[in-house]
Structure formats: structure tokens, C-alpha cells
Amino acid sequence: MIQSSEEGRVPEPVKPDRFIDSVNCAIAGIIHAARTEKHMRNHFISAGVVLLVALFLRVNPLEFALLALSILFVLFAELINTAVEAVVDLVSPGYNHLAKIAKDTAAGAVLVAACGAAIMGYLILAKYILPLYGEVLAMFGAPSDIGTMVSILIVTIVVIMLKGLLGKGSPLHGGAPSGHAAIAFSIATAASLNSRDPLTSLLSVALALMVSHSRLFMRIHTMGEVVAGSCLGAGLTLIVLYVFKFLGS
Ligand SMILES: Nc1ncnc2c1ncn2[C@@H]1O[C@H](COP(=O)(O)OP(=O)(O)OP(=O)(O)O)[C@@H](O)[C@H]1O
Known part of the structure; x- marks a missing residue:
């Protein structure tokens, strides 16, 4: 615990006497992180949502x-990572190869813990979530082959028209909305409804998310443009497939 002695003087560390003071220091550390x-x-936030x-x-x-144990392990690793970063910044404010190793290794510990938590979360929650998701996919019924192709084509045309109207970027680079995100989510939606298999659907959506993220990562699009493209791709594909189903029945 650090306590200011007199105004203008360097604060002196004070060892907490009572148990409650030690707990307060620990909570202050968590709040700081x-x-x-x-x-x-x-x-x-992820821990709250998962629980x-x-x-x-x-x-x-x-x-x-x-x-709960997996979540606590991730939080524990992040707290240790924060402590390592603070100590490294204290002893080595400038560039130092060992400082880099210390920080990278501590960050690696968080990554390992997070991967473990993700695997545990999937193994536990998948058996509850996948059947529910399968029922939602089944509600839409099987789309026709032609409906699938037309929906992806319509998404492509609408993206090009919007880019032309908004006057930013080219058909394959930049502007609003993100064409890659729109088409990736259109394909993921069509693949989900065609397979009606929850795992195939999740893997397709994961691929679409990776495509969208790469547009952000390469700074070709803003977050808003990527989100707009994703929503447009998934939404328009659902509407077109629904219209085809309605006309076919
Ligand atoms: N003093 C240093 N010397 C050499 N490399 C450093 C130094 N400080 C930071 N780095 C490099 O920059 C990276 C980011 O360090 P920074 O202190 O900004 O952590 P951070 O962005 O808060 O990391 P994290 O995402 O793990 O919380 C480190 O992983 C390390 O590779």
C-alpha cells in the first residue's frame, strides 16, 4: 500500500496491518487492471455473458x-500479465530484448488460458446450443439451388450499386458497405440454410468473420462498413431465399 506522507513529498509504501487492508490492496489491483x-x-464482459x-x-x-474455473484462470493470467507489464515498464522503460521476451511470454500465458477456456466452453455449451440452433435452421426449410445462386448474385449487385451511389471506393476495394463482408456473410447464410447442420453453419460463419476481420485488419474498411456489409449480406440472402420459397410453394 502506498500512502502520501506530506504534500510534495514522495509517497512511502506502508505495509497493510489488517487483513481487510490487504484485501483492499488486492481489489485495487483488480480495479486498476x-x-x-x-x-x-x-x-x-465475456465471462459475464458465458455465465x-x-x-x-x-x-x-x-x-x-x-x-467458472476456466474463466477464473483467464482472469488470473491477465492479472499476472498486467503485473509483469508494470514491472517491465518500471525496470526497462526503453527498448530491451529481455523486456520484450517477458511481455510476450506473459501475453502468451493469457492466450493459452483463453484458448483453454474457449475449448472448455465449446465442449460444455455445444451440446446445449447446437440442437437449439439446428431447430432454428430447420424452421427456414431447404432453399432451392437457383434461389441460393440468385441471392448471392443480388447481394453482389446491391453492394456495387451502393458503392456507386455513396461514391467511395471501387467495387473490390474500400467504400461502403464492405463487399467482401457482404458476400462472405451471404455465402455463410446460404451454406447454413442448405446444410441445416449447426456445426457446418458455425464454421461458415467463422470463415465469414475471418474474411470481414481481414478487411478491418488491412485498414481497407472501417468497422461500420464491415458491419453494414455483414448485415446486408446475411439479411438480403435471407429475404431473397424466403421470397423464392414463397414463390415456389
Ligand atoms: N520495453 C520494451 N522493450 C521491448 N519490447 C517491448 C517493450 N515494451 C513493450 N514491448 C513490446 O510491445 C508489446 C506490447 O507491449 P505493451 O506494454 O504495449 O503491452 P499491451 O499492449 O498492454 O499488451 P497486452 O495486449 O499483452 O496487454 C509487447 O508484447 C512487446 O513485444
Whole structure:
């Protein structure tokens, strides 16, 4: 614990006497990490969402305990990472190869913990979520081959028209909305409805997300343009497939 002695003087560290003071220091550390580290805030938000979903799906106590342990392990690793970063910044404010190794390794620990939590989350929640998702996909019924091709073509045409109207970027580069995101999500939606298999659908959506992320990562599009493209691609494909189904029946 650090306490200011007199105004203008360097604060002196004070060893907490009482247990409650030690707990306060520990909580101050957690709050500091949450305030200063974006990843820590993301971990807290993800943890909250996963625990709420687990409660909603009524997972059994053992599964809940395993999920909670995985989440705590990620938060633990991020706190250690924050502490390592602070110590490295203290002893080596300038560039130092060992400082880089220390920070990269601590960040690697967080990545390993997060991958473990993701695998655990999938193994526990998939058996509850995939059947529900399969039922939602089945509600739409099987689209026709021609409907699938036409929907992807319409998404492409609408994207090019919008880019022309908004006057930014070229058909394959930049502007609003993101054409890659729109077409990737159009294909993912069509593949999901054609297969009606939850895992195939999730993998297609994962691919579409990777395509969209690459447009952001390469700074070709803004987040808004990518989100607009994704929503346009998925939404328009659903509408066109629904119209084809309605006309065919
Ligand atoms: N003093 C240093 N010397 C050499 N490389 C450094 C130094 N400080 C940071 N780096 C490099 O920059 C990266 C980011 O460091 P930074 O302190 O900005 O952490 P951060 O962005 O908060 O990381 P994290 O995403 O893990 O929380 C480190 O992983 C390391 O590769």
C-alpha cells in the first residue's frame, strides 16, 4: 500500500496491518487492471455473458464449476500479465530484448488460458446450443439451388450499386458497405440454410468473420462498413431465399 506522507513529498509504501487492508490492496489491483487493460474488460464482459448463458441453459453443477474455473484462470493470467507489464515498464522503460521476451511470454500465458477456456466452453455449451440452433435452421426449410445462386448474385449487385451511389471506393476495394463482408456473410447464410447442420453453419460463419476481420485488419474498411456489409449480406440472402420459397410453394 502506498500512502502520501506530506504534500510534495514522495509517497512511502506502508505495509497493510489488517487483513481487510490487504484485501483492499488486492481489489485495487483488480480495479486498476480493469480500468487500464482493454483485454481485461473484454475478459470480464465475456465471462459475464458465458455465465449468464450457462445459467439460462441450466448446465449441471460440475459443468458450471468447470466453466467458472476456466474463466477464473483467464482472469488470473491477465492479472499476472498486467503485473509483469508494470514491472517491465518500471525496470526497462526503453527498448530491451529481455523486456520484450517477458511481455510476450506473459501475453502468451493469457492466450493459452483463453484458448483453454474457449475449448472448455465449446465442449460444455455445444451440446446445449447446437440442437437449439439446428431447430432454428430447420424452421427456414431447404432453399432451392437457383434461389441460393440468385441471392448471392443480388447481394453482389446491391453492394456495387451502393458503392456507386455513396461514391467511395471501387467495387473490390474500400467504400461502403464492405463487399467482401457482404458476400462472405451471404455465402455463410446460404451454406447454413442448405446444410441445416449447426456445426457446418458455425464454421461458415467463422470463415465469414475471418474474411470481414481481414478487411478491418488491412485498414481497407472501417468497422461500420464491415458491419453494414455483414448485415446486408446475411439479411438480403435471407429475404431473397424466403421470397423464392414463397414463390415456389
Ligand atoms: N520495453 C520494451 N522493450 C521491448 N519490447 C517491448 C517493450 N515494451 C513493450 N514491448 C513490446 O510491445 C508489446 C506490447 O507491449 P505493451 O506494454 O504495449 O503491452 P499491451 O499492449 O498492454 O499488451 P497486452 O495486449 O499483452 O496487454 C509487447 O508484447 C512487446 O513485444
